[in-house]
Amino acid sequence: MYGAAGPPARSASAPVVRSLRRPPTPAAGVSFMNNQKQQKPTLSGQRFKTRKRDEKERFDPTQFQDYIIQGLTETSTDLEAVAKFLDASGAKLDYRRYAETLFDILVAGGMLAPGGTLADDMMRTDVCVFAAQEDLETMQAFAQVFNKLIRRYKYLEKGFEDEVKKLLLFLKGFSESERNKLAMLTGVLLANGTLNASILNSLYNENLVKEGVSAAFAVKLFKSWINKKDINEVAASLRKVSMDNRLMELFPANKQSVEHFTKYFTEAGLKELSEYVRNQQTIGARKELQKELQEQMSRGDPFKEIILYVKEEMKKNNNIPEPIVIGLIRSSVMSSVEWNKKEKLVAEQAINHLKQYSPLLAAFTA
Numbered sequence: 136m137y138g139a140a141g142p143p144a145r146s147a148s149a150p151v152v153r154s155l156r157r158p159p160t161p162a163a164g165v166s167f168m169n170n171q172k173q174q175k176p177t178l179s180g181q182r183f184k185t186r187k188r189d190e191k192e193r194f195d196p197t198q199f200q201d202y203i204i205q206g207l208t209e210t211s212t213d214l215e216a217v218a219k220f221l222d223a224s225g226a227k228l229d230y231r232r233y234a235e236t237l238f239d240i241l242v243a244g245g246m247l248a249p250g251g252t253l254a255d256d257m258m259r260t261d262v263c264v265f266a267a268q269e270d271l272e273t274m275q276a277f278a279q280v281f282n283k284l285i286r287r288y289k290y291l292e293k294g295f296e297d298e299v300k301k302l303l304l305f306l307k308g309f310s311e312s313e314r315n316k317l318a319m320l321t322g323v324l325l326a327n328g329t330l331n332a333s334i335l336n337s338l339y340n341e342n343l344v345k346e347g348v349s350a351a352f353a354v355k356l357f358k359s360w361i362n363k364k365d366i367n368e369v370a371a372s373l374r375k376v377s378m379d380n381r382l383m384e385l386f387p388a389n390k391q392s393v394e395h396f397t398k399y400f401t402e403a404g405l406k407e408l409s410e411y412v413r414n415q416q417t418i419g420a421r422k423e424l425q426k427e428l429q430e431q432m433s434r435g436d437p438f439k440e441i442i443l444y445v446k447e448e449m450k451k452n453n454n455i456p457e458p459i460v461i462g463l464i465r466s467s468v469m470s471s472v473e474w475n476k477k478e479k480l481v482a483e484q485a486i487n488h489l490k491q492y493s494p495l496l497a498a499f500t501a
Contacts, residue, residue, distance in 0.1 A: 199233040202228065214279070217262060218283045221283075225284075241281070242317070245259040265316060269312050269316055278327065296333075303352075315355050318355030322355070323360075326360050366407040379415060380415060424448050424455070424460070425466065428463065429467045431444065432468070438498075469485075
């Protein structure tokens with residue numbers, strides 16, 4: 136493989152490859168190369184005789200892994216060289232078929248077993264996210280590697296999202312440092328649009344939530360995300376995938392309150408996220424209150440019952456100011472009647488309608 140001169144000597148700074156075996160030579164009928172061929176135009180009805188060499192080949196991620204790890208090792212942790220190697224290798228290797236293996240290697244250094252562990256008898260590389268420095272700058276550099284790879288091979292986009300969803304479910308199998316690196320990387324990739332916020336669904340896994348892993352991971356993730364984008368842009372991304380009202384689910388059911396959320400994330404240095412969730416909760420409470428008011432008025436419920444309901448809601452959601460409540464009542468009152476189409480009669484109708492509901496309005500304006 137290396138000629139008469141033998142294999143090149145490894146430099147002191149070169150990353151370590153831990154292996155109990157040498158990379159195997161591809162066996163007959165096994166290939167991790169991209170050997171798809173374009174068929175020539177044919178006449179209608181012509182039949183093809185499938186050649187033996189074109190038959191479906193056996194799936195063998197181990198050989199693919201060994202090839203990638205060997206190439207990464209030769210880059211000596213130079214991420215520019217890593218990006219170039221991955222770009223060039225995509226023309227020869229079947230990235231579409233081995234996407235999961237490829238991303239396992241780039242994140243964890245080798246193929247992951249269920250639960251997130253690395254097999255002892257497999258080759259590994261230190262040219263990966265988990266073996267890198269635990270800081271935002273390094274994770275931003277790794278994010279560029281993923282960006283370049285996915286821009287070059289667009290079909291990897293879906294496979295990468297699936298990989299991140301899987302990695303988030305494996306969080307308990309990683310060390311705290313590995314989780315922190317993955318969180319920072321994910322935040323950067325969400326900020327630059329490489330990932331969709333729907334991947335956060337994995338954080339709502341019951342076991343991860345129960346043990347506090349989800350909330351701790353979210354702190355690091357949102358810090359790196361908000362470092363690149365302001366809270367309004369982050370909120371817009373969450374709204375697109377209906378995640379904007381689910382953030383409190385990062386905590387167990389007995390801790391899903393605005394007070395607990397704001398305290399936890401404010402103490403972690405994410406005051407803007409705490410304020411956003413508080414505002415979202417207020418908006419949601421207002422909508423629910425107005426909806427219920429309109430239903431009570433359409434049913435003709437007694438004013439005493441409506442007043443009691445509103446006052447209980449104000450106690451429960453003490454973040455709804457009284458002037459807002461008065462506005463909601465007035466809006467509900469005005470929408471509970473079908474207005475006359477003749478403008479001259481509308482004013483008189485409005486006066487009579489408001490008189491009818493004056494006891495309800497008086498209860499909150501006195």
